[in-house]
Amino acid sequence: MDVLLGSGEVVTCTPDNEHRDLFYGLANSYGTLGYILRLTVLAIPVKPYVQLTHIRFADVYALFDxxxxxxxRELILSMERCSSRENIT
Known part of the structure; x- marks a missing residue:
């Protein structure tokens, strides 16, 4: 990504160049570290629908549980997905 710094300099940040600290730190800096001029992103396909469920809890401990x-459950599903991908030949 290309970033405009407060000094007026434009730098290119990547995960493995001399500006990697800026690459990893810029996202949550709210513009304090610089302004993104150009960014390349990878779009990930999603399903054509979203399911939303509202659940009420009697107390915070029920929510925690x-x-x-x-x-x-999600951790188990993720591990199953990973192991099933590894077994594909």
Whole structure:
């Protein structure tokens, strides 16, 4: 990505060049480190629909338990996806 610095200099930042600290730090700097002039991104295809579910919890502990369960379940699904990809020949 090309970044305009406060000094007026334009630098190109990549994950492995001399401006890598700027490459990794710029996203959450809210413009304090520079202004992005050019950016190349990879678009990832998504499904044509989104499902949204609202769930009410009686207390914060019920919420914590639900998040823990969902996180563990997603971790297991992710590991299954990874191992199934590794076995494809």
């Amino acid at each position: 639900a998040v823990r369960t969902w996180t563990e």
